[in-house]
Amino acid sequence: MNGTAPPTLEVRNLRTHFFTRAGVVKAVDDVSFSVPRGKVLGLVGESGSGKSVTGFSVMGLVDPPGRVVSGEILFQGRDLTKLSEEEMRDLRGNRIAMIFQDPMMTLNPVLRIDTQMIETVLAHARVSREEARQRARDALGMVGIPSPEERLQSYPHQFSGGMRQRVAIAIALLHRPELIIADEPTTALDVTIQGQILAEVQKLSATTGTALIWITHDLSVVAGLADEIAVMYAGRIVEHGTVAEVLDRPLHPYTVGLIGSVPSRNRRGEPLRQIPGMTPSLLNLPPGCPFRARCPRAAEDCREEPPMREVVPGRDVRCFRPHLEAAEEATA
Amino acid sequence: MSVYMLRRLLQAVAVVFAMSLIVFVGVYAIGDPVEILISPDADQIERERAIAALGLDLPLWEQYFVFLSKALQGDLGRSFVFNEPALRLILQRMPATLELAFGATIMALVIGLPLGLYAGLRPDSPVSRTIMAGSILGFSLPTFWVGLMLIMVFAVQLGWLPSTGRGPTREFLGMQWSFLTWDGLRHLLLPAINLSLFKISLVIRLTRAGVRETILMDFVKFARAKGLSPNRVIFVHVFKNILIPVVTVVGLELGSTIAFSVVTESVFAWPGMGKLIIDSINVLDRPVIVAYLMIIVMMFIIINLVVDLTYSVLDPRVRLEAKGT
Structure with missing residues (x-):
């Protein structure tokens, strides 16, 4: 201080x-x-x-x-x-963003990763869907998820625990x-x-x-x-x-x-x-x-x-x- | 996916075959239609001619094989009473039962989902307690009594709605439907309400339980932590998860509604399949009973399949497993 x-x-x-x-x-x-x-x-x-x-x-x-x-x-x-x-x-x-304890539970199992990321972008920024998608892709890349474009199309259960936590961190970082x-x-x-x-x-x-x-x-x-x-x-x-x-x-x-x-x-x-x-x-x-x-x-x-x-x-x-x-x- | 479908198809064939045997033997066991169908003052020669004409002089196994070989060609026998193919008889009545069952199911979803959602989100409010108490009534009041009460109030006392029959119908897809005319729709309303009462209660309880369970999940809190609006959290994140059990149960219920709408159809003199089967049982019209039961079996198999497929659309985890096997 x-x-x-x-x-x-x-x-x-x-x-x-x-x-x-x-x-x-x-x-x-x-x-x-x-x-x-x-x-x-x-x-x-x-x-x-x-x-x-x-x-x-x-x-x-x-x-x-x-x-x-x-x-x-x-x-x-x-x-x-x-x-x-x-x-x-x-x-x-x-x-202010938050990351939770159990990555197996923090992503909605019935929604695709892109849905869950894009909605976060659109909740706070007036951008087009394409732009929101671009930001989501960049965030996934930033936390070290390989081939983010394909991974956006996946559902949470297709990721391992560590990958899911990276996705959660990427979501937390979307708006810096x-x-x-x-x-x-x-x-x-x-x-x-x-x-x-x-x-x-x-x-x-x-x-x-x-x-x-x-x-x-x-x-x-x-x-x-x-x-x-x-x-x-x-x-x-x-x-x-x-x-x-x-x-x-x-x-x-x-x-x-x-x-x-x-x-x-x-x-x-x-x-x-x-x-x-x-x-x-x-x-x-x-x-x-x-x-x-x-x-x-x-x-x-x-x-x-x-x-x-x-x-x-x-x-x-x-x-x-x-x-x-x-x-x-x-x-x- | 195609392997999955093929396996389901083979299962279906086995089930249909087993059911045909059980149904045929079962119907044979419940009584001899000859006594009812042939007038008591017919002489011996007339009797024997009638029995031979109905094919009832053959031993049971032979009757079954005659039935089976005809059934494979799409002929489920002729009604003893109407002297018409049983299948056509039933198919004529089917639209009436279908529109009744679908009307009741749609009502159950349109009324049950919002009420269940409300009761799940505000479990302690007086309104929610009233909804839940009402759902217990919906479960426990006997259908025939509720039907009579509906007729008493809305048809007799208030005179708002007709109490019997289908009213005018209009042709669509080669079948006659009531819901396409205004008066027919009015005829449909009371029986559909009567049939839907139980289902509304079921949907309310399922939805409420689903909401109570789902809103405690971490992913809901995470969705809120992302700054989403409450509407988005409830109608996308929570709702899509509770749809899974609701679709399963309501889909399976649809089958039993079609099959067992007998009580409602009788109370409202609704000329559907249920009414036909009751009349046929009364006069031991074997071909109609057998044909009806076979159609119901087929219908359950199809509905189960549709439910499974819908389920896999709603729940991505199921989709993968189906592909894997």
Whole structure:
């Protein structure tokens, strides 16, 4: 957030709650972050931590019984929560695009690829069908799909998973959006395909200046791709910083545990560490730090909700007992 | 594709052959038409001459082979009662039943699809709950009773619509149709409504279930994330997916409507095939019964084939598999 230009996206105190019969589920609870132009933010967390709902909140695609309760979502200075559905639809797929987790499910099985691409072009641009088709073909070529002209005529089931995800990415890129939200787009893919797609996306982001939110539970993906990381737990961001700092010197006990559970070459032969217990139910979450039941450093004062605070310059953590000794050790 | 068609054709021939045997033996078992057809005061010689003329003096297997060899030449026997070829008798009645069945099916789609779509998109609204409650009535009320009520209200009390017969007809493709004249259309309305009630309910329920299932799919959310208008999402992305089950079921239903429109035709004195078959069963007019059942079998086979072909147009995944085999 240096300089005068506003970040592409700035989310402030976002709360998205689901009003179910059993009670209120605070899926996203006071989340703030920002993504500057051309940068990649990795939004990391376990299943159910609220990272996908954060993405859908930005897209304005939270369905009832859920809704954005409070907070601001500033996209290039405009608050998206105040836009009408029409204005929002104008941005979606155009200035802000989204890539979904499961490529086998994101393309409509009964419509041809060209139909699904051309309709996206025509939704936001006043061009002829032929021109729209041309753009679709170019986009397919850009994401590395061979003989795009023929592939346009195909149906989704004629593609492999990796190819389908490339098509989905091509659709997201059709209007050269300023912001792409990628919700675990490589989780369902083979490791080799995953690597190819990551490389493509990184290249595109760097060349077009597109800001990227990469939602994932996989720290190793974020490590190679993101500029900054926000770690989410139980609907809150618990730690935020640059990739190098967060991964090398994690401050929050949850981040420490998360990194410890990643199998790595350095600790071959040692048993994997794991975080004991389960993610808490977001329904009627007790007050206080939501991680305290699983936290090795929990104490009496963790019954109070810890605020997000800057414990080391440039490092925000939501914890009373961060792993400061590790950070000091490293800086010393 | 041609291999697929050939295989279907062979299957069809086998089914028709098996059915002809079952039908022939079955009809033979239900009773002796001689008692009904020949006047009780005919003497022994007249009786025997009549039996021989109808071909009923031969043993069953011989009767069957006579029937089969004639059937292969397109002759399904002569009606005992009308002394006319059974096939012609049935074909004369067929347009009446066809227009009734198609009228009912079109009504079911025109009314059922929008209502089902609405109920699926707004499952909690009072209107949707009313639609769904209504569909239960449509399923459970007996056809003959609804038919009588329709006659009571619209023909007797209000006097808006005629209650019996086909009204004036006009020739089209060599057959007589009611729906081509205004008065004939008015005659068609009540029986078609009566016959469509069950199907409307069926289409509503299928459509609603399809919509509820489909709108949760990722591809619908992705379509919205592309910035498409709600109309495009619903009428292209959702609708094309729910058409698959609806077309299958409605297509198969069309066959049973044609075959079993007996009740409606009887209530409204609609001179279709259903009325003919009931009359023929009453007098044990064997050739007509057998011919009717054979035609129904053929019709089911054709409808099934058409449904399968339509299905492959709607669902690209089926198309490929059919080509592969």
